[in-house]
Amino acid sequence: MKRSATRDTPGTPGSAPGAARRRGRPLGRPLRHPVAVVCLVLLALIVAASVCAPLLTSASPTRATLADAFAPPGGGHPLGADSVGRDVLARLLYGGRVSLLGGFIAVAVALLIGVPTGLLAGYYRGRLDAVISWLASLVMAAPAIMVLLVSIAAIGPDTNATMAVLGIILAPGGFRLVRASVTSVREELYVDAARVSGLGDTRIVRRHILPVVQAPTIVQSAQMFGVAVVIQAGIEFLGLGSAGQASWGAMLNDAFANLYTKPSLLVAPGLAIVITVAALGLLANALRDALLETDTPAARRPGRPGAARPSALPARGDDSLLAVENLRVTYPARDGERTVVDGVSLTVRRGEVVGLVGESGSGKSQTAFAILGLLPPEGRSEADRLSFDGRDLRALGRKERNALRGCRIAYVPQEPMSNLDPAFRIGTQLIDPMRRHLKLTAREAREKALALLERVGIAEPERVYHAYPHQISGGMAQRVLIAGAVSCDPDLLIADEPTTALDVTVQADVLDLLRELQRERRMGLILVTHNFGVVADICDRVAVMRSGQVVETAPAERLFTEPRHEYTRMLLDSTLENTPPRTPLRQAPATGTSLQEKV
Numbered sequence: 325m326k327r328s329a330t331r332d333t334p335g336t337p338g339s340a341p342g343a344a345r346r347r348g349r350p351l352g353r354p355l356r357h358p359v360a361v362v363c364l365v366l367l368a369l370i371v372a373a374s375v376c377a378p379l380l381t382s383a384s385p386t387r388a389t390l391a392d393a394f395a396p397p398g399g400g401h402p403l404g405a406d407s408v409g410r411d412v413l414a415r416l417l418y419g420g421r422v423s424l425l426g427g428f429i430a431v432a433v434a435l436l437i438g439v440p441t442g443l444l445a446g447y448y449r450g451r452l453d454a455v456i457s458w459l460a461s462l463v464m465a466a467p468a469i470m471v472l473l474v475s476i477a478a479i480g481p482d483t484n485a486t487m488a489v490l491g492i493i494l495a496p497g498g499f500r501l502v503r504a505s506v507t508s509v510r511e512e513l514y515v516d517a518a519r520v521s522g523l524g525d526t527r528i529v530r531r532h533i534l535p536v537v538q539a540p541t542i543v544q545s546a547q548m549f550g551v552a553v554v555i556q557a558g559i560e561f562l563g564l565g566s567a568g569q570a571s572w573g574a575m576l577n578d579a580f581a582n583l584y585t586k587p588s589l590l591v592a593p594g595l596a597i598v599i600t601v602a603a604l605g606l607l608a609n610a611l612r613d614a615l616l617e618t619d620t621p622a623a624r625r626p627g628r629p630g631a632a633r634p635s636a637l638p639a640r641g642d643d644s645l646l647a648v649e650n651l652r653v654t655y656p657a658r659d660g661e662r663t664v665v666d667g668v669s670l671t672v673r674r675g676e677v678v679g680l681v682g683e684s685g686s687g688k689s690q691t692a693f694a695i696l697g698l699l700p701p702e703g704r705s706e707a708d709r710l711s712f713d714g715r716d717l718r719a720l721g722r723k724e725r726n727a728l729r730g731c732r733i734a735y736v737p738q739e740p741m742s743n744l745d746p747a748f749r750i751g752t753q754l755i756d757p758m759r760r761h762l763k764l765t766a767r768e769a770r771e772k773a774l775a776l777l778e779r780v781g782i783a784e785p786e787r788v789y790h791a792y793p794h795q796i797s798g799g800m801a802q803r804v805l806i807a808g809a810v811s812c813d814p815d816l817l818i819a820d821e822p823t824t825a826l827d828v829t830v831q832a833d834v835l836d837l838l839r840e841l842q843r844e845r846r847m848g849l850i851l852v853t854h855n856f857g858v859v860a861d862i863c864d865r866v867a868v869m870r871s872g873q874v875v876e877t878a879p880a881e882r883l884f885t886e887p888r889h890e891y892t893r894m895l896l897d898s899t900l901e902n903t904p905p906r907t908p909l910r911q912a913p914a915t916g917t918s919l920q921e922k923v
């Protein structure tokens with residue numbers, strides 16, 4: 325296992341080239357993203373205007389001149405004056421300082437608490453992790469607004485202190501994000517290799533862990549900043565901020581009190597808040613696209629250094645479609661319980677094909693069923709995390725889970741024939757889910773079903789539509805099931821050995837169809853298989869399972885060229901032995917190409 329891992333890190337494992345190259349990337353990349361650039365420019369202008377307020381206006385933001393009350397724009401007041409004659413422009417510019425400083429304080433406190441605790445908990449796990457996670461849950465469980473109000477009552481109306489308290493409230497979000505990122509990377513072989521070669525924890529964290537944490541933290545900071553600006557404005561609006569200072573929230577308060585006399589007073593602070601928050605929100609989105617793009621399948625090209633980082637993408641809600649962490653499935657047994665899935669962690673991103681391979685009985689199907697929520701009643705599953713598109717699947721009731729299944733998460737089973745009800749025509753079986761999930765009329769559903777049958781390559785859709793399952797072939801039945809699975813446009817498709825029961829002559833066609841549909845619809849696809857040929861054909865990333873555990877996760881190409889786990893090598897050897905069509909893949913290590921790129 326270590327043989328290949330140390331190839332990654334010759335001499336000093338800490339110098340893993342992937343990590344080293346990654347480090348330089350994140351901060352420059354957003355500058356190539358137009359939305360990020362526009363947002364950054366806007367925010368820079370807002371910051372500059374606030375910082376340079378004394379240069380841009382000579383008026384005081386707090387001096388009231390009753391004679392100027394409600395003065396229209398022009399003359400001494402370019403944007404007019406408020407109800408007590410204070411200059412609106414000056415208040416807007418100086419108010420920006422308060423809002424931005426408040427946001428900065430909140431984010432800084434959240435990061436100062438969240439990042440180190442997340443690193444410690446994710447890296448050392450165990451009791452420390454349990455205690456910090458428990459504290460984080462406790463803070464998250466407390467109603468934020470109540471905590472803020474109580475803190476204001478205790479500390480007094482001090483905006484900056486209140487923002488520091490808000491930072492504490494936001495810290496668990498940062499903690500969870502960092503912890504999840506660290507968890508996803510700490511089991512990587514290059515981290516193991518670094519440990520084995522005696523590198524200290526601090527160095528490992530700095531070299532291998534921090535580069536992975538950096539991008540999601542930046543993205544979340546932008547989001548937290550937006551939240552903080554809004555909350556800060558709300559506190560000022562309620563008159564709970566520092567007395568007498570100009571702020572956007574205080575301006576809104578004054579404008580609201582004079583809503584009927586001079587509604588235009590709402591415009592300046594309202595626009596300032598909306599533009600700032602929208603720019604921060606869009607910036608966060610753009611940063612996510614820009615900073616995390618390394619990890620999308622599209623960005624993964626053969627030989628690309630980032631490809632050596634199989635599951636380094638943090639298992640976060642923001643770009644992973646499915647995130648599974650420490651999944652366990654157990655069944656009652658005579659001597660207690662039997663664990664058939666033991667600590668499986670897996671992420672699937674939109675548009676990514678993840679293969680789940682392993683010999684029979686290794687727990688592939690049980691993992692898939694646990695994700696689908698389809699375990700038999702005696703089966704028990706638990707996970708540290710099981711989220712789909714940001715939703716915690718563990719928290720969903722039976723009804724909500726059913727609503728997701730078949731609609732946003734679809735399933736293609738192993739045995740096509742036994743998964744079609746022999747008592748109903750194909751058409752009836754296809755249109756039922758569409759009518760239920762998509763609320764289509766019978767006519768619309770029929771049209772869509774026919775179009776789908778045609779799309780999956782069935783030559784006579786009308787005939788098959790009216791046929792009973794026993795009247796069609798196995799290959800056709802599998803196409804029908806695939807048509808049914810994609811009929812409600814799922815985001816995630818789980819295909820469990822979709823070609824095993826088929827004649828070899830149609831297996832390739834069905835795989836091609838799955839791949840085409842997956843690309844067309846940008847679905848995440850989990851492909852359960854024991855066939856490495858299938859993996860080589862269509863998977864972006866692969867998780868190899870043995871005895872209920874994932875022993876290795878790697879980009880498909882790397883798995884074939886550099887299998888790192890003994891078991892993977894054994895599986896490959898046994899699968900690929902004497903199979904001439906696969907020889908090019910087996911020859912790859914001998915070329916040294918991939919190795920060269922790594923060292």
Ligand SMILES: Nc1ncnc2c1ncn2[C@@H]1O[C@H](COP(=O)(O)OP(=O)(O)OP(=O)(O)O)[C@@H](O)[C@H]1O
Nearest residue numbers: 655664682683684685686687688689690691700854
């Ligand atoms: N209902 C059940 N009760 C007890 N054990 C079960 C049950 N269903 C499955 N198992 C056990 O769980 C383990 C994993 O089974 P699973 O079907 O996930 O394997 P697999 O890797 O998908 O294999 P295959 O490729 O043969 O489908 C097996 O040892 C199996 O015996």
